[in-house]
Amino acid sequence: MTGWQIVLLAAIACLALKLLGYLIPAKVLERPIIARTAGLVTVALLAALVSVQTLASGTTIVLDARVPALGVAAVLFALRVPFVLVVIAAAATAALVRLLFGG
Amino acid sequence: MARRGSRASSGASPHGPNPNGSAADESAGGSTDGSTAGSTAAVDRAAARAGIAVGLATAAYGISFGALAVAAGLDIWQTCVLSLLMFTGGSQFALVGALAAGGLAAGPSGIISAALLGARNSLYAVQVKPIIGGGFWRKVLAAHVTIDETTAVATAQPTLRAKRIGFWVTAAAVYIGWNLLTLVGAIIGDALGDVRQYGLDAAAAAAFLGLLWPRLRARQPIVVAVGAVVVAASLTPWLPPGLPVLCAAGVALIVGLANWPGPGASRDPVASEPREAEA
Numbered sequence: 474m475t476g477w478q479i480v481l482l483a484a485i486a487c488l489a490l491k492l493l494g495y496l497i498p499a500k501v502l503e504r505p506i507i508a509r510t511a512g513l514v515t516v517a518l519l520a521a522l523v524s525v526q527t528l529a530s531g532t533t534i535v536l537d538a539r540v541p542a543l544g545v546a547a548v549l550f551a552l553r554v555p556f557v558l559v560v561i562a563a564a565a566t567a568a569l570v571r572l573l574f575g576g
Numbered sequence: 577m578a579r580r581g582s583r584a585s586s587g588a589s590p591h592g593p594n595p596n597g598s599a600a601d602e603s604a605g606g607s608t609d610g611s612t613a614g615s616t617a618a619v620d621r622a623a624a625r626a627g628i629a630v631g632l633a634t635a636a637y638g639i640s641f642g643a644l645a646v647a648a649g650l651d652i653w654q655t656c657v658l659s660l661l662m663f664t665g666g667s668q669f670a671l672v673g674a675l676a677a678g679g680l681a682a683g684p685s686g687i688i689s690a691a692l693l694g695a696r697n698s699l700y701a702v703q704v705k706p707i708i709g710g711g712f713w714r715k716v717l718a719a720h721v722t723i724d725e726t727t728a729v730a731t732a733q734p735t736l737r738a739k740r741i742g743f744w745v746t747a748a749a750v751y752i753g754w755n756l757l758t759l760v761g762a763i764i765g766d767a768l769g770d771v772r773q774y775g776l777d778a779a780a781a782a783a784f785l786g787l788l789w790p791r792l793r794a795r796q797p798i799v800v801a802v803g804a805v806v807v808a809a810s811l812t813p814w815l816p817p818g819l820p821v822l823c824a825a826g827v828a829l830i831v832g833l834a835n836w837p838g839p840g841a842s843r844d845p846v847a848s849e850p851r852e853a854e855a
Binding site for chain 1: 633640649650651661664669670671673678684692696697699700701702705718719722774777779780781783786791792796802806809812816817824825827828829831833835
């Protein structure tokens with residue numbers, strides 16, 4: 474696939490899902506099994522993305538500056554610091570660790 | 577696009593951090609609880625202010641998306657088309673993350689991850705549709721901007737009118753801010769080269785954590801999250817980039833369809849979905 478094909482297909486898929494929500498009767502989407510499973514799929518994907526974004530480098534698992542950065546983010550989220558500030562703090566932590574220790 | 581709408585909007589809504597399904601149900605009747613001391617105009621202004629605050633916060637975060645997308649190998653135009661057309665931050669980061677790790681070969685699994693993550697927007701329509709009203713084209717426009725932020729701000733407002741204002745102001749503010757700053761981020765990323773040096777890879781991980789955080793309030797999602805982390809990490813050495821994340825989604829399907837560990841685990845399964853509007 475080319476870059477454009479990937480970009481357009483993915484965008485159209487997400488757009489179609491948004492429209493689908495307006496077309497499907499609310500009663501269907503509110504069924505417990507649908508609401509529960511869709512909610513859990515979101516949780517699983519986000520958790521997996523946290524895991525991969527923090528630990529994976531291609532197909533290897535690496536412990537690098539991203540790990541302390543994520544730790545800082547977790548503490549700040551627990552302290553209910555606003556989202557954007559946490560993201561900036563995580564980036565700054567990783568940048569600082571790399572500056573001090575290399576890699 | 578990933579932020580806690582509840583934070584900004586709770587400043588506008590005296591109901592506190594509870595933009596849940598009940599907010600949509602109470603519809604226009606919500607203003608009778610005595611918490612709206614001011615006039616209708618004050619409530620409307622508060623809704624608009626919340627929308628603009630969310631828009632500004634989201635925009636700031638668009639820079640990191642733009643820079644990461646370019647670092648993942650997309651050009652500036654492709655990056656901007658993603659923000660204009662896909663317009664749902666979690667999915668955009670998921671796609672770009674897959675491409676960064678596995679190149680174009682990871683495209684198919686990246687597309688599926690993005691779509692699965694975007695499926696939550698379909699469920700937001702349940703809450704947003706009664707707020708929007710109007711004809712076919714208004715619904716189409718609303719659908720495109722039915723995302724975490726707009727749903728959270730809209731449902732947190734006390735009156736139907738304020739919900740409507742909150743929705744559209746947030747939509748406009750986030751759409752403009754997110755797309756402008758995506759472009760800025762892409763241009764900066766193009767000029768910077770290695771964004772790892774600035775910790776932008778860690779920023780993406782923190783962003784996903786921030787989206788996840790407010791969803792971990794019952795046993796079932798916590799079990800799923802831990803399972804997904806383990807599955808994704810342990811499959812990483814064995815599968816091409818992108819696929820471990822998809823396999824982790826399988827954990828949710830199994831737990832969700834079987835409703836394990838028991839119906840009592842998640843206190844109210846239906847309400848757990850609207851709660852996501854906080855992210």
